[in-house]
Amino acid sequence: xxxxxxxxxxxxxxxxxxxxxxxxxxxxxxxxxxxxxxxxxxxxxxxxxxxxxxxxxxxxxxxxxxxxxxxxxxxxxxxxxxxxxxxxxxxxxxxxxxxxxxxxxxxxxxxxxxxxxxxxxxxxxxxxxxxxxxxxxxxxxxxxxxxxxxxxxxxxxxxxxxxxxxxxxxxxxxxxxxxxxxxxxxxxxxxxxxxxxxxxxxxxxxxxxxxxxxxxxxxxxxxxxxxxxxxxxxxxxxxxxxxxxxxxxxxxxxxxxxxxxxxxxxxxxxxxxxxxxxxxxxxxxxxxxxxxxxxxxxxxxxxxxxxxxxxxxxxxxxxxxxxxxxxxxxxxxxxxxxxxxxxxxxxxxxxxxxxxxxxxxxxxxxxxxxxxxxxxxxxxxxxxxxxxxxxxxxxxxxxxxxxxxxxxxxxxxxxxxxxx
Amino acid sequence: xxxxxxxxxxxxxxxxxxxxxxxxxxxxxxxxxxxxxxxxxxxxxxxxxxxxxxxxxxxxxxxxxxxxxxxxxxxxxxxxxxxxxxxxxxxxxxxxxxxxxxxxxxxxxxxxxxxxxxxxxxxxxxxxxxxxxxxxxxxxxxxxxxxxxxxxxxxxxxxxxxxxxxxxxxxxxxxxxxxxxxxxxxxxxxxxxxxxxxxxxxxxxxxxxxxxxxxxxxxxxxxxxxxxxxxxxxxxxxxxxxxxxxxxxxxxxxxxxxxxxxxxxxxxxxxxxxxxxxxxxxxxxxxxxxxxxxxxxxxxxxxxxxxxxxxxxxxxxxxxxxxxxxxxxxxxxxxxxxxxxxxxxxxxxxxxxxxxxxxxxxxxxxxxxxxxxxxxxxxxxxxxxxxxxxxxxxxxxxxxxxxxxx
Numbered sequence: 001x002x003x004x005x006x007x008x009x010x011x012x013x014x015x016x017x018x019x020x021x022x023x024x025x026x027x028x029x030x031x032x033x034x035x036x037x038x039x040x041x042x043x044x045x046x047x048x049x050x051x052x053x054x055x056x057x058x059x060x061x062x063x064x065x066x067x068x069x070x071x072x073x074x075x076x077x078x079x080x081x082x083x084x085x086x087x088x089x090x091x092x093x094x095x096x097x098x099x100x101x102x103x104x105x106x107x108x109x110x111x112x113x114x115x116x117x118x119x120x121x122x123x124x125x126x127x128x129x130x131x132x133x134x135x136x137x138x139x140x141x142x143x144x145x146x147x148x149x150x151x152x153x154x155x156x157x158x159x160x161x162x163x164x165x166x167x168x169x170x171x172x173x174x175x176x177x178x179x180x181x182x183x184x185x186x187x188x189x190x191x192x193x194x195x196x197x198x199x200x201x202x203x204x205x206x207x208x209x210x211x212x213x214x215x216x217x218x219x220x221x222x223x224x225x226x227x228x229x230x231x232x233x234x235x236x237x238x239x240x241x242x243x244x245x246x247x248x249x250x251x252x253x254x255x256x257x258x259x260x261x262x263x264x265x266x267x268x269x270x271x272x273x274x275x276x277x278x279x280x281x282x283x284x285x286x287x288x289x290x291x292x293x294x295x296x297x298x299x300x301x302x303x304x305x306x307x308x309x310x311x312x313x314x315x316x317x318x319x320x321x322x323x324x325x326x327x328x329x330x331x332x333x334x335x336x337x338x339x340x341x342x343x344x345x346x347x348x349x350x351x352x353x354x355x356x357x358x359x360x361x362x363x364x365x366x367x368x369x370x371x372x373x374x375x376x377x378x379x380x381x382x383x384x385x386x387x388x389x390x391x392x393x394x395x396x397x398x399x400x401x402x403x404x405x406x407x408x409x410x411x412x413x414x415x416x417x418x419x420x
Numbered sequence: 421x422x423x424x425x426x427x428x429x430x431x432x433x434x435x436x437x438x439x440x441x442x443x444x445x446x447x448x449x450x451x452x453x454x455x456x457x458x459x460x461x462x463x464x465x466x467x468x469x470x471x472x473x474x475x476x477x478x479x480x481x482x483x484x485x486x487x488x489x490x491x492x493x494x495x496x497x498x499x500x501x502x503x504x505x506x507x508x509x510x511x512x513x514x515x516x517x518x519x520x521x522x523x524x525x526x527x528x529x530x531x532x533x534x535x536x537x538x539x540x541x542x543x544x545x546x547x548x549x550x551x552x553x554x555x556x557x558x559x560x561x562x563x564x565x566x567x568x569x570x571x572x573x574x575x576x577x578x579x580x581x582x583x584x585x586x587x588x589x590x591x592x593x594x595x596x597x598x599x600x601x602x603x604x605x606x607x608x609x610x611x612x613x614x615x616x617x618x619x620x621x622x623x624x625x626x627x628x629x630x631x632x633x634x635x636x637x638x639x640x641x642x643x644x645x646x647x648x649x650x651x652x653x654x655x656x657x658x659x660x661x662x663x664x665x666x667x668x669x670x671x672x673x674x675x676x677x678x679x680x681x682x683x684x685x686x687x688x689x690x691x692x693x694x695x696x697x698x699x700x701x702x703x704x705x706x707x708x709x710x711x712x713x714x715x716x717x718x719x720x721x722x723x724x725x726x727x728x729x730x731x732x733x734x735x736x737x738x739x740x741x742x743x744x745x746x747x748x749x750x751x752x753x754x755x756x757x758x759x760x761x762x763x764x765x766x767x768x769x770x771x772x773x774x775x776x777x778x779x780x781x782x783x784x785x786x787x788x789x790x791x792x793x794x795x796x797x798x799x800x801x802x803x804x805x806x807x808x809x810x811x812x813x814x815x816x817x818x819x820x821x822x823x824x825x826x
Contacts, residue, residue, distance in 0.1 A: 033548035040547050047549050244455040248462055258809035259802050260771035263782050267802075270794045274476040275469045326447070355565035361775070362786075369568055376575070386575035394564040394572065401563035 067385045071392050074375055075144065078396070081211020081366045083193075088209035094195075097202075098214055099152040101189040102132065106156040108182060110163020115173050120410040124403070129160045186221060207283040211366035213396065215285075219367075220354040223293045227353065228346070230293065231300025232339075236330065238305055249301070256298035262362045264291050269363045288360045296353045303345040307338030340415055347408035351401045358397070369393055473795070488792040489514075495787060498779045499695055510792060517784035518804055524698065524780065525767040525808075528705045532766060533759065535706060536713025541743070543718045554714065561711040566769055570704040574776040577696045583687060594679050594688055599699055601679035604692030608675055611665050615673035618661035626654030697778035701770065709766045713759060720755035721747055753823055760816040764809055781805075 021027055035041040071078075076095075082088050084095045109125040116122070136153035138145060167173040172181075193214075195204035210218075237249035256264070268287045276282050311334055319329040339346065361370040372393050376386045436443050443449050477484050493513040494506050500516045501523055508516075542554035561569070578597055581587065586596025594601040633646035666672045679691030724747050732742035774783025785801045 033546075036546065043547050044549055047547075047553065051549070051553065242451050242455045244459045248458065254809075255802075255806070258806040260768040260782060260805060262771050263785075263798070263801060263805065266782075266786055267798050270789065271473065271798065274482075275472040351563065355563075358565040358567045359772075361567070369565070369571070373571060383575070384579050386579070387572065390568055390572040390575065394568045397565055397568060398560065398563050402559065405563070 066388050068388050068392075070375075070382045070385050070389050072140075073382075074372065074389075075140070076149075077212060077371055077375075078368055078393075079212045080214050081371055082209050083205060083211065083214075085209075088205050089203065091203075093201075094203070094205060095149060096152060097192040097195075099149070100192055101185075101214075103152075103156060103159045104185040104189065106132065106159040107163035107166075108178060108185065110160040110165075111167035111173065111178055111181070112163075113160075114164040114167020114169075115175065115178065117168075119414075120407060124407065125160060125164075129156050132156045183225075186225075189218075207285050208365070210285065211368075212371055213368040215360070215365065215367045216354070216357040217400075218285075219289055219292055219357040219360070220350075222289045223296050223353045223357075224350050226293045227297040227300050227349075230297035232304055232335065234297060234301035235304035235308060238301060239308060253298045253301050256295050257302070261292070261295050261356055262359050264295060265359060265362050284360075284363050284365050288363060288365060292353060292356060296349060296356070299349050299352070300346065303342050303349055304335075304338060306345065307342035308334060310341060311338050343408055343412050343415075347404055351404050354401060354404070355397065368396060477795070483793045484795055485793065486796050488796070491792075493788070493791075495791070497784060498777065499697055500779070510788065513784065513788075514781075514800060514804075517779060517781045520773075520779060521767070521770055521781040522808075524701060524705070524770050524773065524778070525763075528702055528709065528766050528770065529763045531702070531706045532709040532713055533763075535710035537717050539710060539714035540717025540721070543714060544721055558711045558714050561707050562715070566704060566708045567772055567775060569708055570700060570772055570776050573700045573703050574696075577700055583681075592678060594681070594691075597696060598688075599693050599695040601688045601691050601693040603676050603678045605674035606677040606690075608671050608673060611669040611671055611673040614669075615661055615665050618665070619658050622654045622657035622661065625657060626650040629653045695778075697773065697776055700776045701773045701778045701780075704772075704776070705766055705769060708769070709762055712762050712765075716755055716758045716762065717751070720751035720753075723754045724750045756819050757816055760812050760819075764812040767808055767812070768805065 023031075034044045076084070080095070080098050083098065084092055086092060088094070106125075106129050109121075109128055113121045113125040132153055133156060136150040167178075192202070193205065193210060194207065195202040197204055234249050234253055237245045238253065240246055240249075265288060268291045269284070272287055273282060315337065316329050316334055319333040320326075324332065358367055358369045360367050361373070366374065372389050376382055376389060382389070438446050438449060476482065489511040490509050492507045493510050495513075496506055497504055497513060497516055497520075499520060502516045502519050504513070504516045539554050539557055542550050543558065545551045545554070580595065580597040583596045583598050586594055586598075588594055592603050627650065630646045630650035633644040633649050636642070637644040637646060662673060677690045679688045679693065681687070682689050721743075728746055728750065729742055732746040733739070737746065770780055771782035773780040774786065781801055781804060785797050788797050
């Protein structure tokens with residue numbers, strides 16, 4: 001600017017006066033955001049004082065008064081439940097099976113990073129792997145957590161690198177292959193956890209012994225993977241002009257949305273076994289997964305229906321005018337736009353599904369929350385420290401749910417929702 | 421699409437054509453075939469499912485039917501707002517449990533909405549500190565499962581001292597692991613009934629005073645203080661009624677009853693005790709749901725055009741006044757539908773009450789399955805929950821219908 005004015009032949013400008021101190025920097029920021037009116041200043045002082053006192057007591061409690069040893073006592077059972085106990089796995093040598101699944105997860109994370117070439121995928125992959133590797137350095141004695149466990153945890157670093165290289169330099173680096181590998185990995189995980197009769201290293205472990213965070217994540221993964229397609233089908237059915245299909249979809253959606261999940265879960269335990277032959281392999285895990293998936297897909301259908309309704313009629317009409325048949329109009333024009341517009345609602349439903357996996361306590365499955373609660377009930381000397389335990393479990397859930405909403409925000413940004 | 425093709429004169433004729441189009445390509449026929457197939461499949465599945473259940477019920481001699489409803493339930497219900505004895509029937513016990521669910525839902529919905537609006541407005545505050553605290557509140561409580569929060573509050577209450585050694589605040593407020601006891605007005609016979617009728621009359625006359633004066637204010641522009649006048653009217657009539665009734669009846673309509681520890685175990689009688697289970701469930705539900713409502717309120721307020729707020733400010737309204745009489749009424753249209761679905765969620769989430777010792781519908785039903793046919797009980801409580809959810813839908817539909825014409 002200064003150069004322009006000189007070129008115009010005017011007298012050289014006096015040097016710019018710096019803006020007043022009250023307009024820039026920390027002080028300016030505080031004036032603008034905290035003390036911009038008398039009433040706001042009073043509010044800031046009052047709320048600030050209350051917050052400071054509250055934070056002081058919280059910190060004092062966290063550092064001095066709280067006893068966090070209950071978390072270390074439960075330790076690995078948070079993650080795999082009673083999977084590696086003598087009762088479930090005689091010899092206590094089953095711990096490596098969930099560890100292999102974890103390695104598969106980090107490899108997939110690495111592949112995602114390699115394909116997306118940085119950004120959010122990189123941060124998520126690195127952060128997840130860093131947390132897993134930090135677990136290897138927990139201050140446990142070697143008897144509690146042996147070398148083998150620690151080494152398997154450390155192996156996640158090369159697994160991440162391997163996945164990244166696969167995603168970056170091999171033809172496997174595409175979203176399609178990631179989806180194929182994820183499904184395959186999930187099945188391998190189920191097989192590993194279940195074990196195979198007769199193979200010495202893979203002694204079978206009863207499914208009702210599975211538990212901990214692994215259980216929550218498994219139920220959530222199955223539910224997320226299946227509830228989206230089922231929800232899309234239900235939403236399309238509800239909007240179809242075929243009366244019978246529409247009626248069936250509406251009935252399904254309204255019944256599943258109208259009843260609490262724990263009622264459905266309990267019903268699945270009492271009613272569903274009656275409908276199948278007695279030797280049918282119908283374990284709690286399978287039933288819980290089915291009920292949670294169906295419950296969630298009813299909500300998912302309503303979200304997607306909202307997206308379809310918000311879409312301008314002209315989109316579908318233009319597609320039809322271009323000669324696309326009905327199903328291609330839906331698959332290529334309406335659905336992608338509808339889904340893109342309701343990503344927050346869909347991810348909100350995924351988060352809800354993950355939180356709902358904590359309700360499987362009603363059919364006596366030991367998810368991460370139930371592991372903690374049964375521990376407190378069985379060891380009443382920890383009763384006064386139950387607070388610490390539940391705060392820890394809340395943080396565990398929070399990390400996953402907040403991570404999901406963070407990624408959804410980034411995906412939305414990437415797709416330019418609201419900008420186009 | 422089918423219609424455009426039917427008109428073609430040169431359509432092929434043959435055994436497998438309909439209106440000149442091969443049947444497997446005719447959209448109307450495909451649709452009908454699809455519908456018939458899906459109907460047959462679903463009906464077959466449902467019939468198979470229930471036939472198997474019916475067979476099992478017959479073979480294993482599992483009880484079924486609804487005769488049990490008249491039998492005595494014979495099991496205590498921890499918390500009940502309707503009078504309940506163990507000798508009461510199953511049907512009445514289910515009614516008691518449903519009342520528990522409805523009461524916790526109504527109180528929870530009112531409190532969660534109030535708190536949610538406060539947090540949602542705070543989230544949009546121009547004050548950085550206030551808005552960040554509201555954001556932290558929302559991001560934390562929304563993302564942690566309700567059951568974890570309920571257990572957290574449950575074990576905090578459980579860790580309180582027992583009734584005998586409980587905290588006493590000012591000799592009036594008793595806090596212990598059984599709940600909170602506080603002074604509460606106690607009714608006193610016929611005088612109470614008479615005064616309640618009078619108080620209702622006082623409120624109604626206050627309401628009419630408000631209508632009258634605010635109409636005058638809008639018509640003439642003279643300040644008439646309708647709110648103050650209405651409150652004065654109601655209070656004066658209510659107080660006069662109180663004095664007259666106590667004078668005639670010789671006893672005050674309501675007397676304050678304070679909680680008193682009694683006996684060897686210090687059991688508290690008198691006053692009003694909010695039991696631990698109800699308190700924990702309410703606190704958990706209200707905090708959890710309010711974090712969702714706060715986001716709905718924020719989105720609703722943000723959906724109002726900025727020009728509306730600027731115009732309101734330009735007309736001289738205070739920021740609070742602009743929010744109250746310009747922004748918020750417009751935001752309500754966006755807020756109400758998702759708010760109703762959150763209220764339904766709160767009602768359904770109250771089914772977790774059993775985990776913290778509040779005997780609501782699902783909890784009582786699950787206990788009942790030990791002594792009564794599970795199938796029949798589940799049909800009943802599914803019907804009860806569906807009725808509640810339909811009530812919420814009805815309210816939502818009425819609201820949608822009404823705003824269409826304004």
